[in-house]
Amino acid sequence: MMSRHSVALALTIALLSGPAFAASGGAVKMFDTDNDGTLDLAEVKKAATALFTKLDPDRDGTLDARELRGRLSAKELAAADPDRDGTLTLDEYLAVVEQRFNAANPDKDGTLDAKELNARPGRALVRLLR
Ligand SMILES: [Ca+2]
Numbered sequence: 761m762m763s764r765h766s767v768a769l770a771l772t773i774a775l776l777s778g779p780a781f782a783a784s785g786g787a788v789k790m791f792d793t794d795n796d797g798t799l800d801l802a803e804v805k806k807a808a809t810a811l812f813t814k815l816d817p818d819r820d821g822t823l824d825a826r827e828l829r830g831r832l833s834a835k836e837l838a839a840a841d842p843d844r845d846g847t848l849t850l851d852e853y854l855a856v857v858e859q860r861f862n863a864a865n866p867d868k869d870g871t872l873d874a875k876e877l878n879a880r881p882g883r884a885l886v887r888l889l890r
């Protein structure tokens with residue numbers, strides 16, 4: 761039989777594993793391949809490359825605005841597209857990812873922790889990873 765205390769505990773665990781908790785710890789857990797609790801640029805680029813491949817079903821090696829599905833605004837796409845062909849190659853995509861990684865890493869320690877990923881620049885980066 762469950763005591764009142766263990767019911768409260770179960771509720772707390774249910775709340776902690778809800779969407780709010782997933783939003784804070786989720787991005788680190790999802791992409792932290794070396795399990796050190798932070799994301800470095802290599803992990804972020806690996807995740808971005810995997811997403812790029814997923815978003816490119818016609819496999820022509822580029823993403824157009826439709827394939828990006830709103831991840832970049834028209835203005836952001838133009839800025840990320842120096843050859844102005846209206847699509848992003850993987851290199852162009854990863855350049856934006858690296859810019860956003862640096863913007864999300866104000867302490868310049870080479871890694872992003874959950875707090876940095878939860879700040880506005882961090883969330884902008886995560887949009888390019890999943
Ligand atoms: Ca890591």
Ligand SMILES: [Ca+2]
Nearest residue numbers: 816820822823
């Ligand atoms: Ca494509």
Ligand SMILES: [Ca+2]
Nearest residue numbers: 841845847848
């Ligand atoms: Ca281009």
Ligand SMILES: [Ca+2]
Nearest residue numbers: 865869871872
């Ligand atoms: Ca950092």
